[in-house]
Amino acid sequence: MDENQEKELALLAECNKYLQENDIPIVSSIHDQIRFRKNVEKTHDQDSLIEFVIKEKKYDLAKKLIENGVFCDLENNKGSTPLIRACIQGNEEIVDLLLTKKEVNVNHEDRRQLATPIIFATIANQKNIVKKLIDHGAFVTMKDVELCSALDHARNAIGNDCLEILQAAENEQIKSKSKTDKTPNTASKTRNIR
Numbered sequence: 001m002d003e004n005q006e007k008e009l010a011l012l013a014e015c016n017k018y019l020q021e022n023d024i025p026i027v028s029s030i031h032d033q034i035r036f037r038k039n040v041e042k043t044h045d046q047d048s049l050i051e052f053v054i055k056e057k058k059y060d061l062a063k064k065l066i067e068n069g070v071f072c073d074l075e076n077n078k079g080s081t082p083l084i085r086a087c088i089q090g091n092e093e094i095v096d097l098l099l100t101k102k103e104v105n106v107n108h109e110d111r112r113q114l115a116t117p118i119i120f121a122t123i124a125n126q127k128n129i130v131k132k133l134i135d136h137g138a139f140v141t142m143k144d145v146e147l148c149s150a151l152d153h154a155r156n157a158i159g160n161d162c163l164e165i166l167q168a169a170e171n172e173q174i175k176s177k178s179k180t181d182k183t184p185n186t187a188s189k190t191r192n193i194r
Contacts, residue, residue, distance in 0.1 A: 011064050015049065018058060048074040051082045059094060066097045073103045079111030087121040087129055095129050099136050106138040115144040122150040127161040134169045141170060 050070050053062045075081050086094040098104050118138040121129040141149050154163040
């Protein structure tokens with residue numbers, strides 16, 4: 001058995017110990033997210049293992065799972081993802097780790113509210129997380145079921161620290177979009193040269 005397999009087995013044992021303490025069936029692999037979701041579906045919103053441990057604020061365990069290659073963008077039955085959960089809870093370290101995973105979609109909309117991670121982070125007044133999401137390509141103008149963008153939520157909340165960052169990002173995204181939408185007129189008059 002190589003070192004990676006030993007680390008994964010130790011992590012699996014740690015996960016299963018925590019699951020047993022909470023009367024949840026154990027998993028056979030940290031990568032078997034589908035089976036885990038079936039095990040918890042009646043009581044835990046069909047969370048993936050990684051989202052479940054983030055929701056339960058077991059951040060050390062979540063960090064180990066992320067670092068050991070667990071797929072980090074499965075949504076639960078409500079459309080929530082581990083990134084959304086970490087944004088709601090304001091855990092910058094977990095957000096940072098999730099943003100290193102190429103499978104994580106920073107513009108994922110949950111199914112209940114159609115809200116994106118940046119909307120949830122704005123509502124939770126998580127200025128640093130909002131900045132990180134923007135730096136990773138989050139769109140500030142996407143609207144939720146209430147037809148409000150992250151910027152709208154910041155404007156509507158008293159004392160929301162995210163407003164300036166979101167306004168600057170919106171201006172930057174509008175400029176960037178207008179540059180790509182404008183195509184130079186390359187049509188020129190043709191002349192017959194003989």
